[in-house]
Amino acid sequence: MISKIANLSFIPKYGILNNNKKQNSTPQVSVTAPMRADSVCFTGKSMPSMYSTVFEYLSAEIFGRSKKFGVDGSMLSASKIGEAVNGVFEKGIAFPEYKYSSSDKIKWKSYIPQDIRDFSIDKINEARAERFGNWKRCLENPSENVKNKELASKLEKNKSLRLVIWDAVTSEIKENNRHIPVPLNEKALIETVNDFEKIEPISRAVRCAKPSFLEVYTHRLRDNLLMKMGKSGDRAVWVKIPSKKHDRFNFDKNIEHLETLSCRNWCTRSSVDKAREALEEGDFYIYLKRNGLSMWDPLVGMTTYEGKIDQIQGIENNNIVPLNLVGEIKSFIKANNLKCQSGLSDEYPKATQSIMISEKLNEVLPEVKKSFAKAIKDKDSISMFKYLGVNVQEDSADNLLTIGTYKPSYNLNKNSGISIPYSMFGFNEDELLSAVKVINGNFVLSTGKNKLFDSLITKIPENLQKVTGRVECSKAQYEKFGADLERISGGKVFVHN
Structure with a gap:
């Protein structure tokens, strides 16, 4: 239950986010000190407490950060924000187009084929279109498309509320992610609207920032379901x-x-x-x-x-x-x-x-004194090699490393032979090998058996001068790195078909 957000305190028994059936009393708010943020006013905007509703205040915030509405800064004051909201509705731009997910802008795992990526993106964009269609019908014509009478009435009368809702549900939808919008649920929505209406004017600056409208709505969806x-x-x-x-x-x-x-x-x-x-x-x-x-x-x-x-x-x-x-x-x-x-x-x-x-990843070696996960986060190659069981020595003259045989897989359980590729630890092989000067053993980029265990290096380490053993690689890796592999190994390269 919320007990305190900055200087805004919710009486624990009636916290607005606790959806307990036994608590039927109206949520109460107590302000322990005057909101200092309320005395700050940027050009064009009024103090948060001066807006007639919390949703007009939030509309001013939306217009202030987004140029796509074309609202001049002089229209963001408490006395003019209503006119500005009416203006964007009259122009038909109150509900800007959402972003479609783009395969080229997603950070995919390297082993996922292109056809799978394209199929996935098509499905996501279909889901976005369906969900946003439901939201837009609700917000454009609430009297016909909203069953909850209280919600329909509030949406019909309050354009700034509709603007805030659309901004919220589209906020996490971007070209470079695969999110789909939250589903429309009238019960959760009216509860969220009522929660925000109960915010004291003097508390708006802090209380509207965290948790956001979307976060409260998502919580309501989950809490209502968990109650059932x-x-x-x-x-x-x-x-x-x-x-x-x-x-x-x-x-x-x-x-x-x-x-x-x-x-x-x-x-x-x-x-x-x-x-x-x-x-x-x-x-x-x-x-x-x-x-x-x-x-x-x-x-x-x-x-x-x-x-x-x-x-x-x-x-x-x-x-x-x-x-x-x-x-x-x-x-x-x-x-x-x-x-x-x-x-x-x-x-x-x-x-x-x-x-x-x-x-x-949780393991802590006595000689390292930090976990494997922390070593990865710190990009501490020496410690990482120790966790991977690879012999490593640092040359004090140039701070470069000599390591033993390099093979991009780790045996999690020697008794059962359970091995995984390095990629599943979540680190970057290029970074791991960046300071390696000598590999005193073999440099295994591929065993030719399972491509999942092939190295994911994108370049031969720039400091790597010598491999004392042999290099093993795939045909594709040789086509990409062949000349360098021949050089560092003295021609001892075995290519798997």
């Missing part, structure tokens, strides 16, 4: 969304539930098809916890396949189990007698490997 499930309390919760096999009659509803509870970076949120595919394959588990503003954050997502945990993701969606939640995840899996898939796919490590990767 009987899981909306103060503690972190695990939610199981049943597969099509286990709950066929509620399959479509469960797809919606998965979308709502998913982190925006997960494919189950960024693509309706992915949420459907996930539940066609198996149950889905989500771990949610309230953040510092008492809002629900999904921190872990786990897919299942053939009855076993298959993939584990955190909020970064980088195939690495959240390092601070490894214990929580292992405890949940054990307590529920769940089994984990083992192995590697073209796109991600299976659950067993995911957990082992994070355990390795």
